[in-house]
Amino acid sequence: MRSKNLKPSQHRSTANPIASRRWEGGPAIGGRQLAVLAATALWLAGCAAVGPHYVAPDSAAPATWQGAAAARVAVIPATPVELAAWWRQLNDPTLAELIGRALQNSLDLRAAQAKLREARARRALAGANRFPTVTAGGSANISKGSSETGAGKTRELYSAGFDAGWEPDVFGGLRRGEEAAQADLEATEANFHAAQVSLVAEVALNYVEARAFQERLTIASANVASQSETLQLAQWRAQAGLVSVLDVEQARSNLAQTRAQIPALETGRAEAERRLEILLGQTPGALAARLADSTGIPSPPARVTAGIPADTVRQRPDVRAAERKLAAETARVGVAEAERYPSFSLSGSLSLEALSLGALAGGDALARGVLGSVAAPIFDAGRLRQQVEIQTAVQEQAFIHYQSTVLNALAEVENALTALANTRTRQRNLNEAVQSARLAATLARQRYSSGLIDFQTVLDTERAVLNLEDALKSNQAEQTSALIQLYKALGGGWSAPAANVAAKTQGKAS
Numbered sequence: 001m002r003s004k005n006l007k008p009s010q011h012r013s014t015a016n017p018i019a020s021r022r023w024e025g026g027p028a029i030g031g032r033q034l035a036v037l038a039a040t041a042l043w044l045a046g047c048a049a050v051g052p053h054y055v056a057p058d059s060a061a062p063a064t065w066q067g068a069a070a071a072r073v074a075v076i077p078a079t080p081v082e083l084a085a086w087w088r089q090l091n092d093p094t095l096a097e098l099i100g101r102a103l104q105n106s107l108d109l110r111a112a113q114a115k116l117r118e119a120r121a122r123r124a125l126a127g128a129n130r131f132p133t134v135t136a137g138g139s140a141n142i143s144k145g146s147s148e149t150g151a152g153k154t155r156e157l158y159s160a161g162f163d164a165g166w167e168p169d170v171f172g173g174l175r176r177g178e179e180a181a182q183a184d185l186e187a188t189e190a191n192f193h194a195a196q197v198s199l200v201a202e203v204a205l206n207y208v209e210a211r212a213f214q215e216r217l218t219i220a221s222a223n224v225a226s227q228s229e230t231l232q233l234a235q236w237r238a239q240a241g242l243v244s245v246l247d248v249e250q251a252r253s254n255l256a257q258t259r260a261q262i263p264a265l266e267t268g269r270a271e272a273e274r275r276l277e278i279l280l281g282q283t284p285g286a287l288a289a290r291l292a293d294s295t296g297i298p299s300p301p302a303r304v305t306a307g308i309p310a311d312t313v314r315q316r317p318d319v320r321a322a323e324r325k326l327a328a329e330t331a332r333v334g335v336a337e338a339e340r341y342p343s344f345s346l347s348g349s350l351s352l353e354a355l356s357l358g359a360l361a362g363g364d365a366l367a368r369g370v371l372g373s374v375a376a377p378i379f380d381a382g383r384l385r386q387q388v389e390i391q392t393a394v395q396e397q398a399f400i401h402y403q404s405t406v407l408n409a410l411a412e413v414e415n416a417l418t419a420l421a422n423t424r425t426r427q428r429n430l431n432e433a434v435q436s437a438r439l440a441a442t443l444a445r446q447r448y449s450s451g452l453i454d455f456q457t458v459l460d461t462e463r464a465v466l467n468l469e470d471a472l473k474s475n476q477a478e479q480t481s482a483l484i485q486l487y488k489a490l491g492g493g494w495s496a497p498a499a500n501v502a503a504k505t506q507g508k509a510s
Contacts, residue, residue, distance in 0.1 A: 049172020051334020061309035067417030073304045083492040090298035102203045105281035112195040119188035126181035130174045132166035161351020173338025176331045183328035190321035193494035200493035204484045206275045212477035213269035214294040223466045227255040247455040300483040316491035322405040329395040336391040340384045342376035416486035423479035430472040437464045
């Protein structure tokens with residue numbers, strides 16, 4: 001079913017076309033004529049605009065989130081300040097500092113700001129098109145005829161005056177154009193806010209990833225130390241003739257495999273730092289010292305709040321950008337429709353003309369003229385009608401894009417809630433598994449040193465500890481990332497309080 005705003009309006013202007021008439025000379029133009037002409041022009045410009053009148057579409061948002069209960073998320077309206085500065089809930093001063101610096105220095109935001117300035121200028125230009133234009137000019141012409149023609153006289157002509165022109169917006173084409181430019185400006189503002197949302201989330205996600213690689217490197221190094229002790233134990237027992245050299249080689253292979261993981265983890269950490277530096281508009285290596293000391297992976301708060309779905313649709317900047325784009329394309333249907341109707345123009349001039357420079361200030365030097373004209377399309381083989389049809393199709397595409405944006409927004413929140421719930425469940429299970437694996441590895445090493453079990457059991461338990469500890473830290477990062485994705489899906493991080501909080505946080509950190 002098509003939205004109401006997709007139907008072309010049946011309202012048309014009732015203005016009657018006026019015939020073209022021209023006034024020239026001096027005494028032929030009286031004050032009464034000028035007054036009548038001005039009143040007629042103002043009346044014509046005030047007629048109703050053609051084209052559909054925009055009505056914002058309704059968003060079919062559900063009453064609540066399906067995954068909220070499993071994720072233990074409270075579905076209550078969130079305050080704008082909480083949503084704007086959601087990263088404060090992670091209690092990580094370094095992250096808060098990096099987000100503040102990104103909001104000030106990001107190249108993507110600077111590009112979005114330039115687009116915003118462009119949209120504002122285009123909006124002002126569209127508004128200026130509705131007003132008359134006035135130009136001033138002057139000229140001096142001195143000429144002398146040829147003596148062969150018998151003239152040989154010097155002639156002078158001086159003039160100075162003003163020219164004015166105006167096209168009354170009878171059928172609202174210019175007004176619809178201004179309406180479209182205003183909607184485009186608001187869509188650009190929403191896109192700028194969407195860039196802020198994406199920037200804040202990307203900084204947080206890459207920061208969590210960098211911290212996760214640091215934690216995994218710590219785990220790998222600790223396991224290298226533990227497995228080195230196991231290798232020494234196998235060597236002592238082999239030297240004592242209690243076991244074969246096979247145990248030694250197995251222990252050495254296990255240690256080498258663990259060491260081989262460290263370069264890959266270092267690469268991942270470095271790449272996460274490079275992405276952070278790009279987001280902050282800094283050169284490679286600028287954050288190395290700041291992130292050298294690991295502070296651990298930020299942990300999600302115990303209580304998480306998600307606004308109701310209807311609030312999410314309203315506050316997400318990408319949804320608002322799609323809605324404003326729909327409004328702009330609806331207004332442009334009126335612009336195309338107005339081209340099918342007659343156009344009117346008024347022009348006038350007021351000048352001084354004299355044959356000598358001294359006479360230019362005399363009362364007899366005044367010259368004035370007014371021109372009123374009308375032009376209407378009679379035959380164009382359907383070109384203008386097809387332009388309306390084209391713009392109506394563009395409008396319908398914008399409406400479909402808006403609907404798709406709303407559905408994607410709702411799906412992103414549900415996906416984030418599901419990920420948050422599942423990572424929390426996995427975290428509990430992994431915590432229990434890590435504790436048991438550590439105890440099993442300790443017992444296996446003790447029993448092996450006593451000759452009660454073979455070396456394969458020791459290798460299996462050590463590998464289990466490494467894999468489970470690595471999985472625990474990875475899942476902890478995924479859990480925090482799921483929370484970040486949730487706040488991004490809710491549209492957090494873009495409002496004015498976000499920038500203020502970020503600036504204050506950066507000032508305190510520096």
